[in-house]
Amino acid sequence: VVDKNGTLTAKAADSDGNPQYMVKRWGKDGEETEYFVNPTQVQPENASYIDMLAYSTYLDLTGQTKNGFGDFLTASRGVNGDLTYDAESMNTKMDFKALVKEFMQAQYDAGNLAGYLSFKRFYECME
Secondary structure (H helix, E strand, C coil), X not given: CECCCCEEEEEEECCCCCEEEEEEEECCCCCEEEEEECHHHCCXXXXXXXXXXXXXXXXXXXXXXXXXXXXXXXXXXXXXXXXXXXXXXXXXXXXXHXXXXXXXXXXXXCCCHHHHHHHHHHHHHCC
């Protein structure tokens, strides 16, 4: 799965059977950086953008959400669309759970029930 920041999330398992997701990032200079994340260890209230790419993909692939990855990408931009991520901030820990809750409420306030319910399911999986 590729997002606008040039990241790719792929699933693998380590030797103990724990899920490991490799998230690749390609910089503007073409340099590739790989991150390995166990999505079952991610705490959305204190996670990086990289962590959440793996976590939201994991929720989709395990059937817990239908559009967790897409919902994460949308909510990660912030309600006003003013949040961006670069090479320095991709690993900064943030409260993504609060971002999703804020975006979920914005969908409700706008009367977008389908959007609200999708974000609500994603939010509930974080608890």
